[in-house]
Amino acid sequence: MSNKLICIMAMAFVLGWSGGLIRAQENQIVNSEFDDGLTGWGRYGATGFDVVVVQNAGLSGANAVLLDITDAAATASIGIAQSGLLLEPGVTYPIGFTARAQQSREMVVLLQTNLNNVSWPTQVERRVNLTTTAQTYVIEYTHTGDTLGDDPGESVNLYLMLKGAWWPMVGDDLNTKVWIDRVYFGAEPPLPRRDLPTNPEPGDSATDVWRDTRLAWTPGAFAQRHDVYFGTVFEDVNEASRANPMGVLLSQGQSADTYDPGRLELGQTYYWRIDEINAPPDSTVVRGPVWSFTVEPATYPITAITATSDAASPDTSGPEKTIDGSGLDANDQHSTTSNDMWLGQSADGEPVWIQYEFDRVYKLHEMLVWNYNVQFELLLGFGVKDAKVEYSTDGLDWTSLGDVQLAQAEAQATYRANTTIDFEGIAARYVRLTVLGGWGMLGQYGLSEVRFLYSPAHATRPLPTDGTADVDVATALRWRPGRDAALHRVYIDTDPDTVTDGTAPAVTVGDNLYRPDTVEFGGTYYWRVDEVNEAEPIALWEGDVWSFSMQPHAVIDDFEGYTDNLEAGEAIFDTWLDGWVNGTGSTVGYLDTPFAERSIIHGGVQSMPLAYDNTTSPWYSEAERTWDAPQDWTVFGADTLTVHFRGNPPAFLETAEGHIVMGAIGADIWGTADQFRFAYKSLNGNGSIVARVESIANTWPWAKGGVMIRERIDPGAAHAMVVLTPENGVALQYRPTMNGPSLSVDEPGPVAPYWVKLTRSGNTFTAERSEDGVNWVSITADPAASSVQISMATNVYIGLAVTSTNANAVTGAEFSAVATTGNVTGQWQTASIGREQPEGNAAEPLYVAVEDNAGNTAVVPHPDPLAVLRAEWQAWRIPLSEFHAAGVRMNSVRTMFIGVGDRNNPTAGGAGLVYIDDILFGRPAAD
Structure with a gap:
């Protein structure tokens, strides 16, 4: 057996293979390019991710599959699979695919045989490194055993795995997106043609x-x-x-x-x-x-029907049997089973009738009739022979269509409808058949099935479809018009009752299109179209009430359209000008490709990295974008500008208010060795530390921020800590011995802000928690479990610990009311334990400025002075009134600035990096 991994840069051709490849072999993968959706592919794993086919992913063809990992902490596997492959002895099989990831990570390529669900021998298990740039991967596998995949109960399966208990991989803890395309097993398929429609x-x-x-x-x-x-x-x-x-x-x-x-x-x-x-x-x-x-067909069957009758019927043969399809096969042939038909007998000597009520008034075309069709019907004559047909729009006033004769059934299981009643396009909601006589003399009358066909006169097929959310404010309303409609009366309002009763504002249009001019961002609207006819039977066909919800905002810039094409001027810094042009301390984008950020993103696949350096004049840093034509950010009731951003937390910052902000990266504080940032002082003997954990960025459900007492500044040191996590509550975690295993006492539920406390008394370490910092309780309901024994030296370290529990992301934690008891000495010091810790950002003000077409400018600073230190994405919502108040016309915006520093009163400051994404205007819902 030989396995060879070949990694080829994006879109390159594979020129040859090593090994015994039979060049004539076919690609065994079904739907290799995902052009037929997910046909042929199976989802491997039940929770924690979504699988969809998307377009324009920048891989091979028009489509690609997207695995969107939403909960990597879930224990289930994550991947896609395809079965039905065949392995033959001595044949070399290339396994190829093109892929990229939102964040660099590994993927496991697994070729496995399923032998009657008893054993699963592995043929190939290979890890490949996915990057943010699309690459083509090829694994060659030469099969040396028996033929596999051709016996009953035996299958050969290909898995592309992003998580699995049996296949650990780097990055399986990431909530991220992975795009895959052009998967093949066997001969490499030709690249999709780009010259075809x-x-x-x-x-x-x-x-x-x-x-x-x-x-x-x-x-x-x-x-x-x-x-x-x-x-x-x-x-x-x-x-x-x-x-x-x-x-x-x-x-x-x-x-x-x-x-x-x-x-x-x-x-x-x-x-x-x-x-x-x-x-x-x-x-x-x-x-x-x-x-x-x-x-579309000339007519459609009515499906919403209720059938009633004045006749007495057996329980299994009521009038509903004539409309429920029972007894009909795929060829519209009716059975001879009596329970599949209606049979009625007059209970009081009055004429028998059967009546049909539709869900609305229809323009009736015809009625198809399958008469009573039991095996001996030609002898018994239960079928209706003569009947009077009437119709009504309201069930009160009836009009006679006339008397009809229904053909007798054939008493065969191949029987099809053999009577057609022409309704000539009349308008009706009710149809009644009164029996005038049957094909026999027994006084019982029956029918097998009826079908009503109508010509569409109402408005149907609304676009946007009923109930659609996040509709673009510029969307025009469309619908399929009624067949004979001359005009269309459109009602639209935010109140469904006014649309239903016809008191909402209405406009009459000549085409099946209406572009409302009164909709606003975030609004929910109800609408209906009444079709106005010039011809009979009625002049107005009332429509259904539909609804849609407008998007809460429109995009100013989502940073998705920028590329690395410098010659075309499509780089992010060609649009957002930085210090290279405006003379400030900013740098937009990276010096090397890709210029945009493709891992730290709020939405889509890119964000804008904005580095700031306020250590030199002019002591502020800003990026700016100017539009050729003034922008109107007040349309559709817009009242808010939203900027999504995130920063990098500092190594350690103690604010004037006594808060402490720390950033850290690390695999965990767990096992036999730790990776985290520690801010500490010295403790001699007994003592305690208490802190309110204001926040902890969710880089992983078990990211940690809390209080710690530690014997040494070593990765494997004995310690105890009480930490708060983003999703797993509060925990007492500890390592009793140097380089020994870690242990944990957990209490799910609490979330930041929350108080934690750790007390040392001799070798006893006690964990407590509190909602208010006044009333303290044991970390669990069992007080005995909240105290542990750890033998430590007299002189130890006491302080704050933070780790991201994610080797690829920086978390940030903010603490307040940090206090200690006992003989605690020294100033705060920090240590990078187990791995080097990032420096993070300097605290500088974040601001947005807007200039209108007349040159008026307004600067709005972020209310949080620590904004650029926040490690999670923030939605900064700025009321447009703040710009209006400074004399800026928000309906004629010419230039937007995003900056760090004090633009109006610049002073020397620090440096750092922030990320900007999804700049919007609209009317966002209240938090």
Whole structure:
């Protein structure tokens, strides 16, 4: 067996293989490029992550699979898998894929055999290093054993794992995103063609397509013009060309990537093809695939029906049997089983009737009838023969359609509907059949099934769909209009009752599109469309009430569109100008690619790193963006500017208010050796320390910040500590002996801010906790478990401990009311225990400034003087009124500044790095 790992930079071709690769072998992976969603793929693991197919991930083809890890602390495995592979002796199989990660981490590639769910021998287990840059990975595996995967109960499975109890890997503790594409097992598939049209609209093989639809597509990467082929015969569309258009080349050399074929025939299937014409000088014609769709049918079945009758029926043969589909097979053939049909008998000598009520008034086209169809029906004659048909819109006033005769059933299991009652487009909500006579003389009457078909007269298919959230404020309302609608009356309001009763503001439009001008950010709206007809049977078809919710904000900059293309001017510092241009101490982006930050992000895949250095003149640092055209940030009721940011906590900072802020990185304070930052003083003999943990950044559910007494400044030193965590409550954790194992007493529930206390009395260490710093209780309900015995020297260290419990992220903790008892001496000192700790940011003011088109400028400082020290993303929401009050017109914004320092009164300060992401304006919901 030979395994060879080849790592190739993004989008490079694999030129050859080592080993005994049979070049003719096929790629065994189904849906290698995820162009068919997740077909062929299985989710491995139940919780802690989402799996979706996304577009424009920058890997291979148009689609990629995204594994979004939302809870890496979950114990379940995380990955995707595909089964059904075949291994043959002596064959070398390349296992290849393209991937990138939001944060650098490992992934385990696992090839495993399942033998009747009894044993799972592993053929390949290999770790690969994922980075934030897309790379192509290839693992070669030569199979030396017997053929695997061709016997019953035996399968060969490929797993791409990001977490698993049996496969530990670097980064399996990260909540992050991983994108994967172009997975193959066997021969390398060709790279997806970029010159073909994609994303057809209507989608390929779509059904129930609106008859007035327009064709649309995404052009090939090099296309300048397009030929449109369209027709009803596949062979014609498939074989036609410019030289032989066959009557289906409807548009040649058009520049638009849409085409209007005109009103289409109901129920017809159409075929279409787009040939792409590349740019000169070659103007190559690239033949596209043939797509198809089927237009909406002429009529639809009514599904919401209630059936009643005045006749007495057996419990299993009530009138509902005529509308529930019982007895019908996939070919609309009805059974001969009596319990699948209705049978009724007059209880008082009155005529038997059966009545149908719909959920609304419909424009009825016809009614199909399956008569009573038991095996001996031709002899018994239970089926209805003659009936009077009436209809009503309200159930009170009835109109006669006339008398009809229903054909007798065939008494065969192949029986299909053999009577059609034409309703001629009348409007009705109720239909009643009164029996005038049957096919026999027994006084009982029955039907097997009925089906009502209607012609759509109401507005349907709303866009946005009913209940959609986060709708773009610029979205136009659309719907599929009623078949004969001449005009459309649109009601829209924030009150559903006014829309329902028709008292909401209304506007009449001529097209099935309305762009409301009164919606606001964050609002929930209800709307309805009444279709106005010129023709009978009625002039107005009242619509359903739909709803949607507007997005709370619009994006000013999400930093997703910047690239590393310097020649094109697409780098982040080409738009956000820094100290290289404006002379301040700022630096936007990194000196090496990627220029944007791709691990520390609030949303999407990029954020803007903004380094500040206020140690030299002009003693403030800012980045600025100027728009060519003034921006209006007051539209749609916007009242707030939101800037998402995060900073880096300092090594140790004691504020004037007596708070202490510390940042730290480290795998954990646990096991036999620790990695953390320790701020300490000396303790001789007995004593205690108490602190209020104001916050602890959630770099991991077991990130820790709290009080500690430690014997030595060594990674394996004996110690005791009482710590608060982001998600696992409060804990007494301790190591009784030098380089020995750690132990823990946990109490789930408490979250910051919360008080912790640790007391030493001889060799007894007692942990306490408090909600208010006054009333103290044992760390658990069992006081005995809250005290532990640790033999320490008389002179020890007492102080504050912080660790991120995540080797790839810096956490920050803030403490207040830190106090000690006993013989505690010295000033605060800090130590990096187990690994070097980062320096972090200097505390400097953060500000946003806005300049309007007239040159008026307003500067708004962040209210938190420690803002740039916060290790978690913050949403800074600034009321637009703060800028208005300084004379800035927020409907004509020209330049935005984000800075660190005191812009108005600059003084010498420090340096650091902050991250900016997702700058928005709108009306955010109240916290």
